Amino acid sequence: MSTGEPLKIAYSPCPNDTFVFDAWAHGRVPGAPALDVSFADIDITNGMAERGELDVLKVSYAVLPWVLEEYALLPCGGALGRGCGPLVLVKDPALAGGAGPDLSGRTVAVPSERSTAYLLFRLWAADVLPAGVGEVVVLPFNEIMPAVRDGRVDAGLVIHEARFTYQDYGLHCLADMGEHWESTTGLPIPLGAIIAKRSLGEATLKALAESARASVRMAWDDPEASRPYVRAHAQELNPAVADQHIGLYVNEFTADLGEDGYAAVRGLLTRAAAEGLVPAISPGALAFP
Numbered sequence: 001m002s003t004g005e006p007l008k009i010a011y012s013p014c015p016n017d018t019f020v021f022d023a024w025a026h027g028r029v030p031g032a033p034a035l036d037v038s039f040a041d042i043d044i045t046n047g048m049a050e051r052g053e054l055d056v057l058k059v060s061y062a063v064l065p066w067v068l069e070e071y072a073l074l075p076c077g078g079a080l081g082r083g084c085g086p087l088v089l090v091k092d093p094a095l096a097g098g099a100g101p102d103l104s105g106r107t108v109a110v111p112s113e114r115s116t117a118y119l120l121f122r123l124w125a126a127d128v129l130p131a132g133v134g135e136v137v138v139l140p141f142n143e144i145m146p147a148v149r150d151g152r153v154d155a156g157l158v159i160h161e162a163r164f165t166y167q168d169y170g171l172h173c174l175a176d177m178g179e180h181w182e183s184t185t186g187l188p189i190p191l192g193a194i195i196a197k198r199s200l201g202e203a204t205l206k207a208l209a210e211s212a213r214a215s216v217r218m219a220w221d222d223p224e225a226s227r228p229y230v231r232a233h234a235q236e237l238n239p240a241v242a243d244q245h246i247g248l249y250v251n252e253f254t255a256d257l258g259e260d261g262y263a264a265v266r267g268l269l270t271r272a273a274a275e276g277l278v279p280a281i282s283p284g285a286l287a288f289p
Contacts, residue, residue: 006034007200007208010048011058012192013039013233014160015242016079016249022226024215032211033204039233041141042192043112055197056208061190061265062116065278068285070197072205073265075288077194077212080253080261085178085189086117087163088124090155091148093172101174104131106154111141116191117159119272120177126275127180145169159191161245187264188253202289209288216255262286 011017023029025037035056040048046063048054052070064073088101088108095102103125110118113136125133134154139147144156149169157177158166166173178189196208219226227239234242253261265286273280 004033006036007055008036008038009056010038010040010045010054011194012041012045014249015230015234015245016254017058018230018233019219019223019226019246019250020077020212020216020254022215022229023218024211026229028218028225029211029214031207032214033207043115043140046112046114049195052197055200057195058192059195060112060114060116061193061268062119062272062278063114064193064195064265064286065269065273065281066114067195068281070199071195072198072288073286074194074196074205074209074212075257075261076209076255077216078254078257079192079249080188080190080257080264081249081251082182082188083178084163084191084248085176085181086120086157086159087166087176088121088155088157088174089145089148089162089166089171090174091151091171092154093174095155095174101128102131103129103133103155105134107135107137108133109137109139109144109147109153109156111144111157111159112138115159116268117157117177119268119277120181120189121157122275122277123271124175124177124180127184128175145171161241163248164241164244181268185264185267187267188260190261190264190268191249193265205289213255216250219250 024032025035042060045057046059049057049059049067141159144158147153148156181189230242269281272278
């Protein structure tokens, strides 16, 4: 499995990804294919996937309809869960209003229009905001909370460790996209996926899945081993926040999507296609070799 050139992979510097890939990236998973690692935020890796760059990528589930012809979804290594959805934040809690949230005529910053967070936001808005949203602007996710705090936008859709730190910016949670998703579907929240080029062949794809599972389990068995890697790349330097991040986003679905995980992914993409947000995927497109 480990012969040949290292496979080029890109994932985010966020604690959940560095925790998951630490053992594999550092050659501690026996027989695993060697990796040539690059770090990039998920909006960047989504674009890489659409252009067919790199062998393996961590991407938003939202981008799958555009890339599944060239890439296969791995059944492990990604981020799904419960109680871990994106949040809509505001500086002025009065925006919630007596009759519920109201963002009509308001500007909302989002991290990417090809992100799962954005799909969940649009599905929530379709259900909850009868007057819709004023204007959507795209900002890097680390700039969203300062923009809301400083009044440059009225609301912001946040992901990652912002869930644990938004109160430090004097912000308030208007709505939890994951809470809405779970209450309306009963399914876990699909966030980030691991994909690999189909051209690598079935044997290599299976080896990648086995290696991802082994790397996750090794991280769980010895969490201290991954700490230097996590801390070296964490954009939120507080170790307690990094640990919260890992605890929330690395779970049983990271080791194996399982029936509920696949149902969540299908449900997200089916609902989004029905709203005209993504192309419909073909039957069997999510199947793993």
